[in-house]
Amino acid sequence: MKKIILLSIVFLAISSCKKENQENGKLNIVTTTTMITDLVKNIGGDHINLQGLMGSGVDPHLYKASEGDVTKLVNADIIFYNGLHLEGKLVEVFEKMESQTKTPIALAEEIDKSTLIGSDYFAFNYDPHVWFNIAYFKQFAKKVTQVLSEKDPKNAENYSENEKQYLIKLDALQENIKATIETLPQEKRILVTAHDAFNYFGKNYAFEVVGLQGLSTATEAGVQDVQKLAAFIIDKKVKAIFVESSVPKRTIEALQAAVKSKGHEVIIGGTLFSDALGNAGTIEGTYIGMFEYNVNTIVNALR
The missing domain is CATH 3.40.50.1980 (Nitrogenase molybdenum iron protein domain)
Incomplete structure (x- = not known):
């Protein structure tokens, strides 16, 4: 209606x-x-x-x-x-x-x-x-x-x-992005986020990208999705996973808890800006600033 x-x-x-x-x-x-x-x-x-x-x-x-x-x-x-x-x-x-x-x-x-x-x-x-x-x-x-x-x-x-x-x-x-990413070894380029927003980024910079939800945040992640991704994180020895500013952080927190329940640890490496920029007046509030912020956050957490 x-x-x-x-x-x-x-x-x-x-x-x-x-x-x-x-x-x-x-x-x-x-x-x-x-x-x-x-x-x-x-x-x-x-x-x-x-x-x-x-x-x-x-x-x-x-x-x-x-x-x-x-x-x-x-x-x-x-x-x-x-x-x-x-x-x-x-x-x-x-x-x-x-x-x-x-x-x-x-x-x-x-x-x-x-x-x-x-x-x-x-x-x-x-x-x-x-x-x-x-x-x-x-x-x-x-x-x-x-x-x-x-x-x-x-x-x-x-x-x-x-x-x-x-x-x-x-x-x-x-x-600048290329130079920063080149400091991260290839085997550490595994990006786990709330939903599949970073596939083009992964394709360009040789990251394996895995999102808990699909391309649209309207697609809900189920228990099996969380457990499957938790097993992937443990198998690949992923050091950090990431929250997104426009997606509720509870999904990534549930993933972190699932990894911990299996006797392993993974940190939340920070918040990435995927479907929206940061607040006006901040570095992340522009496209260029957002991109640089994301890459620095990813590289620092995974390195």
């Missing part, structure tokens, strides 16, 4: 709502995840009005749009979202908007599907956590620049320059 009511609100809002004029004449941009919000902020700078729907610690897999969110979406000139079913509960809202000539832009649709990681749990779907491949995030940056420039050609040169400077920073991030 709530879903029907919300979709009705979307239809009525799109049909009857007149976009409020912005006194500053800037584009109204709405984004979903904190990673995309940070990206668009870097490219758009002071030339856009930017509103992100999700905040720090928010799980995009489970996020539901409020009536206030619908108003933001309807009044937006451009909507950027991840796609690949990451924002699962927003998909119907976006589809409704598409049918009314407003087309939200799924940035992950720019990626060559043949290079994506498939899902063992959902047929014909892909792992949506693509931002953990920095090369993919660079593609996001290019797409955002293209769209902003087409919508606001008078500031196209500024968007292009901002993209250029941001790509330089992403190049530096790649080099």
